[in-house]
Amino acid sequence: MNNEVVSSLGDKAYTQPAATAAVRARVSRPVLEIDNLSVQFVTSHGTVRAVEGLSYSVYPGEMVAIVGESGSGKSVSALAVMRLLPPGTARIQGSVRFDGRELLNLDEEEMRKIRGRDVAMIFQEPMTSLNPVLKIGLQITEPLTIHLDMDEKAARARAVELLTLVGVTDPETRLDQYPHQLSGGMRQRVMIAIGLACNPKLLIADEPTTALDVTIQAQILELMKDLSRRLGVAVVIITHNLGIVARYADRVNVMYAARLVESGTAEKVFGHAFHPYARGLLSAVPRLDRGRSAKLATIEGAPPNLLAPPSGCRFRPRCRFAIDRCQEVPPLEPAEPEHLAACFRKHEMEMLDVAGQDAETAVKVGANGGAAPILDIKGVSKFFPVRGGMFSKTRHVRAVNDVTLDVKRGETLGLVGESGCGKSTLGRLVLRLDDPTAGEIRFEGIDIAHLKRGEMVAVRKKMQVIFQDPYSSLNPRMTVGQIIAEPMRVHDILPKPQIAGRVAELLQLVGLYPYMALRYPHELSGGQRQRVGIARALSVNPRVIICDEAVSALDVSIQGQVINLLEDLQHKLGLTYLFIAHDLAVVRHISTKVAVMYLGRIVEYAPSDELFANPKHPYTKALLAAAPIPDPVIERTRPRTIIKGELPSPLNPPSGCVFHPRCPLATEDCKKAVPPLRELGPGHPVACIHA
């Protein structure tokens, strides 16, 4: 795969405050005006009110973000604008005016002409939104020939132009390739090119970068922002990532349980939100620019079921400031110029919320330098064989390459890196779900890398795992009680009669109720399921828990709850965590030490605060620069060094320092030898000859 793709933007910084752009945009009339839009789904269980009374406008050249947790109606509202919802089951009311034309009354033929020509949509999954059996060229030229009546030659020329515009190198060749020959980031660029093909006035992007790594995410969003400014395209971006919103959006709409709760310019919403949900959301995100001293503020509870939502303000059951009046539906009213909020107590909020701001300070277990490591990984490698054809040699994917790390008792070691860097494989090696190709893994002094299956059983009781996906990490055919009890039964940890009591105890420990033991996983919410996964891991009284992206699949407010739970448990039970994640802010918050992995190798390793305050390796620096901070004021002054290119194939890694093709500091020497880890500070080894 191509790995010297250059971002078309390089390190351009937008110094111009977005507010000016928004004001400038107001002069013209809005491209999209949504007024009192409601969407209902009729299901066998009743009517789901997915969107209620949504109103907002988008002006040319403006980037408007719709923020909310899963199920808040943000995607459904976008699909309703495009009229892409199934007509049989979805009931749409209200008004959607595009360029002054009402879309909801148009007949299907008229609407079809608007879709793809005037309004384009980009979806989350670049793997599945391109047709795998058609060449890229055909997929880009298709809208051109359909909507603009171009002939094939003209369309092809335009396709080359578009691919160049979105920063795809060697566009002529790409046109004859199939989607599987491109990387995820490349595919998303192609999707944007298709979206822009007919010079649309409005681009709706539904979680366009959620499936991508931070460095690629930054490349794609910079591109979209730049295109929006240069071509005057209005962009609606739907996301759950507040950092992205702070960095790129001019205006923000916050949705909660099908309704808009807050709307305004990014500066105003992030600066001083009025709605308690928006405030809670902003304080629940772990931040890259904050240390790990404070406990995360959380929003208690979970979003309501839209089949039977609470009356009045939807946020009322979770709101700390709810009063009797909140039984009525609060209108979305201006709280100040260009800033709307749907809360009766919006003007008191600044005063009320003061009490909540001095959040509890969590007692964090510091790095205890003297203690012997509980987990000692020495020179561990894992190569996966990839068989070629009958006559070609077997090649190896070097998933983990000569990794040395140690974790002390009571510590949390954060392992970060982009997808494919080998961090999950390393976790699986420690758990012995895979066998290492070389090296030793010492757990409490015993080398477990070479233990036999039978001998491993004793170790497994002391080492447990929590997985990313709370949907597939629990056996759907077992009840919660059976799931938690099973390890205790199998390993005879407790006499049989006591097990039920222990299950109840564990459920309470992770913040669930004992009666939930009788439920099946599908009857619980995502956050609750993740808690069940934690309870299962705790059932054998482990010393070490490997958390493999344990909070990545959860919504922001739930993520905060689970992180706090993990920290509480660590404190209470003296647990040691190996915390594998791609979200740098989460890692910073929870870890005492952090190791950065790139293409199977550790490139930098340091105590958490030291690493984030003083990153040495150019890759670490690039990762930190690419991760957005949910604060528009900080974001607009931050220098932006966008890392170029993509992760090379681990099947054929670059010579010498594996990072050299993407590194701004790379010299000829970097290509020659693998840089050793050098101590550049107390307990801060870095694998770079220029650092």
Added chain:
Amino acid sequence: MATVATTPSADALPKRANPLWQFIKVQPLGVFGLLIILLYVVCALGAKWIAPYDPEAIDFAAMLAKPGEEHLFGTDQYGRDVFSRIVYGARTALAVGILSSMFGCTLGALLGAASGYFGGRIDNAIQRVVDIMLSFPIIVLAMVVVAVLGKRAALGIDWNLIAAIALPIIPKMARVARSSTLSIVAMPFIDAARAAGFSHKRIILRHILPNIVAPYLIMVTAFMAQAILLEASLSFLGLGVTEPTPAWGLMLSGTSADFYQTAPWMILFPGAAITLAVFAFNLFGDSLRDWLDPKLKS
């Protein structure tokens, strides 16, 4: 202590509709199939009371009698009542059909699950054996088994016949079970089970098999129809059930071919019994598949 994340909505989940009632509503054809199957089951269990005559009683006075009041479906060349023989034949058909299909599918599911779970050499070995078995026509494979093993009757059932019919089912089920297993093995809950130090046996029996119950049930019902057909075919060829035991395939075979012009009821009614049974099992199996596949659910 961390927060308690329960919502009023989670407690007030909509009550699940009765699955049986849902099935009746959504899959009326399947219910129709099920009713026919139940009819056969009633015939098999209550044959003694339902059949008006002894199925093996020879009555030369009523040879080749036409269907009528005396003999509902007529009589054969020995004067045996065809209706009674069909009713008793349901016993053989259902016993052989259900037992061989269940044995074959269960063994196949175990083999397939082991094959998919262990992978590597074990998978390769099992799959090559499966390939070889699949390369024989079903009927040939069954005939060989019957010819080699002969007859072994116990409880009025020829167990070797059941083995012969179950054998060709095993590789087919193993294939299906393997592919389902592969998708389940990739799920993190299997990794969690391995990380908890559970034995292979426990992981296969407790974590994989319950999750392939849907394809298993579908295959069992589908193979019941095939097993009944195979039993009839083997009996027709003289390799299955032997005279004078009443069996549908047997009633079609041998001398009845000589009488098809003079006494068509001798082959018409047993043939209809086979067809209807196969039809019913297929209908039920199909709707069970649609019902259990959430992707096909509206």
